[in-house]
Amino acid sequence: MGSSKRWTGIVCEDDALIRMLMVDALDAADLDIIETDSYQSTIDAIENREVDLLVTDIRLAGDLTGLDLAHWVNVNRPDVRILVVSGMPASIMDSSRPEHYTFLSKPFTSTTLLTAAKHLLDSDAALRSFH
Secondary structure, X not given: OHHHOOOXXXXXXXXXXXXXXXXXXXXXXXXXXXXXXXXXHHHXXXXXXXXXXXXXXXXXXXXXXXXXXXXXXXXXOOOOEEEEEEOOOHHHOOOOXXXXXEEEEOOOOHHHHHHHHHHHXXXXXXXXXXX
């Protein structure tokens, strides 16, 4: 039964066009996707739903970043897998990256995004199939 589970993901991206492209790619892979555009809207969504995957850009509108969001998720919802995407170099990621925290450089293809998301979700499928 666990293998037939539909995963739920959040895409947090403040650029509407990029968010739409990422959502379309992940939705095509039979993932349930929630769209958010800020740190706070993502926190609100995670606190009110079962979520398996967070895909977030580093740069978000406002003072808090996608890295701040990823760290909040890691502390408060360690069961959620995190995929950070950015046009900035991977060196922006600090050395205290939590487990299951993956970085993907922009630009990337839909296939690359799907592969990274599936890898994160599948890496823990047996444990997470019965939330």
